Amino acid sequence: MTTHRVRGGSSRALAWGTTIALGVTTALAITGCSAAATRPEGTAVAHRSTTRTTASATSTPSAPATTSNPHATPAPSAAEAAAAASASAASASTSAAAAAAAAPSTPSSGALVAMLQDAPVPALCRHTAGTLVHGTLPAQAGHAGTVALSYLVGTGRPEAALTSVGALEGAGSHDVVAGLYCDAGGVPWPEVVGVWRWTGGSTLRFVSVYAPEQLSHNIVSLHSIAVSGAAIDVTWTGPAPGKDDADGSEHSSAVLTLRGEQLVASGYHSTVV
Numbered sequence: 001m002t003t004h005r006v007r008g009g010s011s012r013a014l015a016w017g018t019t020i021a022l023g024v025t026t027a028l029a030i031t032g033c034s035a036a037a038t039r040p041e042g043t044a045v046a047h048r049s050t051t052r053t054t055a056s057a058t059s060t061p062s063a064p065a066t067t068s069n070p071h072a073t074p075a076p077s078a079a080e081a082a083a084a085a086s087a088s089a090a091s092a093s094t095s096a097a098a099a100a101a102a103a104p105s106t107p108s109s110g111a112l113v114a115m116l117q118d119a120p121v122p123a124l125c126r127h128t129a130g131t132l133v134h135g136t137l138p139a140q141a142g143h144a145g146t147v148a149l150s151y152l153v154g155t156g157r158p159e160a161a162l163t164s165v166g167a168l169e170g171a172g173s174h175d176v177v178a179g180l181y182c183d184a185g186g187v188p189w190p191e192v193v194g195v196w197r198w199t200g201g202s203t204l205r206f207v208s209v210y211a212p213e214q215l216s217h218n219i220v221s222l223h224s225i226a227v228s229g230a231a232i233d234v235t236w237t238g239p240a241p242g243k244d245d246a247d248g249s250e251h252s253s254a255v256l257t258l259r260g261e262q263l264v265a266s267g268y269h270s271t272v273v
Contacts, residue, residue: 112176113165124182127182136149168232177196193209216236222234235252238250
């Protein structure tokens with residue numbers, strides 16, 4: 001390369017070269033600043049974009065919306081529940097009262113004994129079965145004699161001694177036990193023990209009869225009748241062996257129980273005094 005020096009023009013050439021160098025440097029500086037300024041901005045944008053994406057990815061999903069059932073029955077309020085309970089209690093009380101009113105009231109012991117005055121009786125001493133009127137069987141054509149409650153015949157035998165009320169078959173059973181006298185128009189026949197039961201209304205139903213004569217084999221004159229639980233304690237007197245019918249020196253006792261509708265005796269005991 002050949003160098004040509006021109007006197008007087010060197011300064012201008014150097015100045016121009018310097019100017020070009022400065023221009024290039026400035027251009028490079030400006031370009032570098034622009035690139036430097038662009039990079040951080042781009043980085044920031046990218047960062048914000050990443051941050052949004054991450055936030056969107058990690059956000060908690062919202063709870064699913066509740067769908068109401070148009071056919072569901074709403075729960076009653078406390079006031080409605082209390083009103084329903086009160087109505088139910090009132091209905092139960094009314095039903096119980098109606099049942100109590102429908103059920104027949106149990107008559108007293110005195111009322112049961114009074115019913116005995118018009119109770120049915122079986123065939124006795126050649127009389128056909130019939131119904132007592134004031135404690136005595138009305139006269140029957142072709143049948144002489146008497147059928148009556150034992151305490152009404154003779155003296156010294158009170159009604160309380162020869163009539164007893166109890167429950168021979170447990171709770172709910174209302175029974176009356178009493179002695180029956182009969183004759184066929186002459187001497188007394190052996191007395192018997194009868195059982196009646198109340199099942200409703202104002203009358204008694206005849207259940208069974210027992211003749212203590214089966215045990216002592218003599219004329220029976222009842223002395224006492226007492227119901228104790230399911231047992232009927234009976235005592236009577238009669239003639240001792242070899243004595244006439246008017247004798248009453250033999251004292252006997254037995255316990256009667258009801259089996260179905262049949263009276264059965266046990267514990268028979270006899271003493272001559």
